[in-house]
Amino acid sequence: xxxxxxxxxxxxxxxxxxxxxxxxxxxxxxxxxxxxxxxxxxxxxxxxxxxxxxxxxxxxxxxxxxxxxxxxxxxxxxxxxxxxxxxxxxxxxxxxxxxxxxxxxxxxxxxxxxxxxxxxxxxxxxxxxxxxxxxxxxxxxxxxxxxxxxxxxxxxxxxxxxxxxxxxxxxxxxxxxxxxxxxxxxxxxxxxxxxxxxxxxxxxxxxxxxxxxxxxxxxxxxxxxxxxxxxxxxxxxxxxxxxxxxxxxxxxxxxxxxxxxxxxxxxxxxxxxxxxxxxxxxxxxxxxxxxxxxxxxxxxxxxxxxxxxxxxxxxxxxxxxxxxxxxxxxxxxxxxxxxxxxxxxxxxxxxxxxxxxxxxxxxxxxxxxxxxxxxxxxxxxxxxxxxxxxxxxxxxxxxxxxxxxxxxxxxxxxxxxxxxxxxxxxxxxxxxxxxxxxxxxxxxxxxxxxxxxxxxxxxxxxxxxxxxxxxxxxxxxxxxxxxxxxxxxxxxxxxxxxxxxxxxxxxxxxx
Numbered sequence: 001x002x003x004x005x006x007x008x009x010x011x012x013x014x015x016x017x018x019x020x021x022x023x024x025x026x027x028x029x030x031x032x033x034x035x036x037x038x039x040x041x042x043x044x045x046x047x048x049x050x051x052x053x054x055x056x057x058x059x060x061x062x063x064x065x066x067x068x069x070x071x072x073x074x075x076x077x078x079x080x081x082x083x084x085x086x087x088x089x090x091x092x093x094x095x096x097x098x099x100x101x102x103x104x105x106x107x108x109x110x111x112x113x114x115x116x117x118x119x120x121x122x123x124x125x126x127x128x129x130x131x132x133x134x135x136x137x138x139x140x141x142x143x144x145x146x147x148x149x150x151x152x153x154x155x156x157x158x159x160x161x162x163x164x165x166x167x168x169x170x171x172x173x174x175x176x177x178x179x180x181x182x183x184x185x186x187x188x189x190x191x192x193x194x195x196x197x198x199x200x201x202x203x204x205x206x207x208x209x210x211x212x213x214x215x216x217x218x219x220x221x222x223x224x225x226x227x228x229x230x231x232x233x234x235x236x237x238x239x240x241x242x243x244x245x246x247x248x249x250x251x252x253x254x255x256x257x258x259x260x261x262x263x264x265x266x267x268x269x270x271x272x273x274x275x276x277x278x279x280x281x282x283x284x285x286x287x288x289x290x291x292x293x294x295x296x297x298x299x300x301x302x303x304x305x306x307x308x309x310x311x312x313x314x315x316x317x318x319x320x321x322x323x324x325x326x327x328x329x330x331x332x333x334x335x336x337x338x339x340x341x342x343x344x345x346x347x348x349x350x351x352x353x354x355x356x357x358x359x360x361x362x363x364x365x366x367x368x369x370x371x372x373x374x375x376x377x378x379x380x381x382x383x384x385x386x387x388x389x390x391x392x393x394x395x396x397x398x399x400x401x402x403x404x405x406x407x408x409x410x411x412x413x414x415x416x417x418x419x420x421x422x423x424x425x426x427x428x429x430x431x432x433x434x435x436x437x438x439x440x441x442x443x444x445x446x447x448x449x450x451x452x453x454x455x456x457x458x459x460x461x462x463x464x465x466x467x468x469x470x471x472x473x474x475x476x477x478x479x480x481x482x483x484x485x486x487x488x489x490x491x492x493x494x495x496x497x498x499x500x501x502x503x504x505x506x507x508x509x510x511x
Contacts, residue, residue, distance in 0.1 A: 021075070022056040024049065026065065033063020038089065040068040050076045055111070060084040060118060068094035072106040072114075072167075080118025080178055088164065090126040092134055095162045098141070102166035102189070112167070113174030122164045124182040124207030131156050131184075158210050161185040171195055184208045187231065191217040192245060198224045205231050206260075206357040212237045213257070218245035218272060224252045232358040235259040235287070238277070239269040240300050243331075246272035253280040259287045260353040260360040262320075263312065266302060267295030268421060270333065277305045284312035288353040288360035290320040291345055294338060295421040297324035299331035305338045311345075316352045317423040318345035318392050319372040323382050323438075325417045335376070336383035340390070349395035363424045368398035368457070370423050371431045376438035377417055381466070384441040394432055396453030396477075403428035407508070410463055410487055413437075431461040431485075433475075443469040450476035458508075459483045467491040474498040482508035 024046040031039040043058065047070065050056030055075025062083035068091075072078065080086060088103040095101045103122060106112055114120070134140035135156065145156045161184035167173060168191045179202040180187055187205045190196060196219060203213045213229030216222055217239040229235040235257035238247045247266075257263040263284040266274050273296065284291045291312035296302035312318065323335040347369060353359050372392065376382040405413065405428050415438075419425050429435045432455040436442060442465055449459050459475045460483070462468055468489050475483045475498070483499045486492060486509045499506050 022050065022053060023059055024056055025059045025061060027061050027063065031065055033061070033065045035064035035066065035087065037066060038068060039065050040070060040094075043067055043070050047071065047073055047076050060086055060116070067103070069096075069101045070104055072104060072109060072112050074109045075111045077113045077115060077174070080114070080116035080120070082117040084116065084118030086118065086120045088122045088127065088162065090123050090130055092127065092130045092140065092160070099159045100162040102163035104165045106167040106170050108169045110171040112170060112172070113176070114165070114178055115174060115176045117177050119179040119181065120164060121181050122162065122183040122205075124184045124205070127162070128184060128207065131160060155209060158185050161208060161210070163187065163189055165189070167191070167193055169193065173197070176200055179204070181205055182207055183211055185210050186212045186215050189215040189217060190219050191241070192219065194220045196222045198222070198227065200226045202228045203231065207232070209233060209358055211358070213259070215239055216247060216250065217269070218242055218247060219250070220248045222250045224250075224255065226254045228256045230258040232260045232356070234261045234265045235263045236265070238266045238274055240272040240274060241269045243271045243299065246275055246300065247277065248275045250277045252278070252282070256283045257287065258285055259289070260356055260358060262289040262293040263287045263291050263315070264307075264310075265290070265293040265295070267293070267297060270296045270298040270300040270302065271327070273300030274302045275304050279307040280309055282310045284310065284315055286353055286356065287312065287315040288351065290317040290423050291315045292318070292340065292343070293320045293423070294335065295322045295324070296333040296335040297322060297326045297421050299327040299329065299333055301334040303334065303336045307340045308342050310343045312343075313346050314348050314352050315345055316347065317370055317372060318343065318347065318390075319374070319387070320423040321374040321382060321385065322421040323376040323380060324419065324421055325377060325380075326419075332377075332380050334383070338384070339386045339388070341386075341388040343389070344391045346393045347395060349397060365427065367403045367424070367428050369395060369432065371429055371433050371435045373423060373426070373429070373435040374439060374442065375426070375436070377415055378438060378464070381438045381440040383439070385439065386443045386445070387447065388445040390444075390446070391448045392433060394449070394451045394455070396432065396451035396455040398432060398455040398457055400456060405430040407458070407485060429461075430457050432457045432459060434460040436461070436465060437463040439465050441467045444471070444473065446472040448474045448476060451478060454479055456480050458485045461485045461487070462489050463487045465489045469493045470497060472496045475500060481505040484508070486510070
């Protein structure tokens with residue numbers, strides 16, 4: 001009952017005030033804000049004392065305060081004053097001799113938070129230099145840093161790169177007003193936590209890959225609002241790592257995202273699933289992969305998702321919805337009851353994150369611009385998807401010399417059931433705007449699709465759909481027929497379809 005009452009307060013935007021507690025100013029306790037002195041012991045002692053005395057606020061005043069790993073405890077808030085910087089140590093050993101701890105950790109705690117107008121910096125560039133120093137002299141073990149991955153990159157393992165914030169199994173968390181920057185791994189991860197308010201934060205982290213702006217992992221009752229993310233990996237990412245847990249009752253609104261991966265992403269980890277997710281008023285720009293990526297590929301259940309009012313400018317893909325089967329057991333994922341409405345996306349010809357640090361790695365095969373896609377598996381369809389009021393502008397200019405899949409070769413398009421889910425995972429596709437396959441119940445209403453240059457592919461292709469409703473579909477540009485292709489599609493309903501021409505062959509329906 002307590003959790004439900006708390007989330008009801010969170011959902012209305014009310015602030016929950018705690019009784020007055022003692023203030024612990026770290027500078028008055030001996031900390032030095034000179035950007036060099038390690039203040040780990042002073043800060044940790046202040047946290048411990050506040051916790052022992054029933055709670056308190058740890059004040060970081062103006063200055064540059066270096067610290068190693070600190071552990072936040074119940075009823076304790078860290079407050080970063082204006083012009084205050086909490087700087088992570090640039091010595092890799094300060095995060096542990098083997099697996100790197102996050103800079104600020106909390107485990108099994110309650111009523112904790114980080115607030116204020118100051119900044120937390122992981123000091124990623126300088127910390128990375130020390131990591132490479134240890135790797136080169138053999139004092140840090142790492143199996144991957146000299147191994148080139150499929151994208152022709154090398155990097156230290158994630159376990160050797162510290163996160164900035166990691167809270168596990170905690171309840172009643174407030175993160176508000178702060179800036180976070182220059183991490184080397186996931187900037188912040190909230191795992192198995194409940195009743196979280198994250199508001200008006202700013203995240204800028206472009207130092208290394210695997211650098212998600214925020215990861216919400218198997219959490220319940222979360223409100224993330226009014227925040228900015230600029231990350232070299234996914235911007236806002238929901239994950240589910242345990243089969244008996246899931247992300248549930250999540251509200252995300254009024255955020256701006258720039259990413260060298262995907263902006264809004266559920267997955268890739270999706271063992272338990274995602275339920276009751278509401279997203280409103282999101283602005284996305286210069287994002288390499290998908291504006292919206294919904295993925296259930298590890299045996300979990302993704303259901304009851306409502307996304308509205310998303311504007312994405314200069315973004316590589318609009319919508320990617322994928323049900324797959326990466327997990328090694330026999331449990332098949334489910335993906336159902338998703339509504340996406342009021343979305344406007346501009347897809348550029350050139351790489352959307354070109355010029356940013358640590359650009360997203362491009363596919364290593366020739367291709368034309370990828371369409372949005374919704375795809376399940378044979379016998380395991382995506383279920384009950386509604387797309388409404390969608391406007392996507394594509395660059396066009398596709399060439400058969402780059403790649404070509406004829407319409408009589410649909411069966412050659414791989415399902416890639418166990419592949420990493422990504423909008424490029426099927427290779428070249430015979431549609432320039434939407435590709436949909438293995439779905440039960442797909443409704444598309446008031447959809448406008450346009451291409452700046454001619455594209456030889458069909459605008460929309462539907463394959464193995466049981467229950468397809470198309471209402472007020474406008475393909476604004478194009479000369480090549482057919483514009484719409486329905487293959488093996490049952491229970492088809494169409495009305496108010498506007499195509500560049502109504503000539504015979506504009507719509508192709510095959511068994």
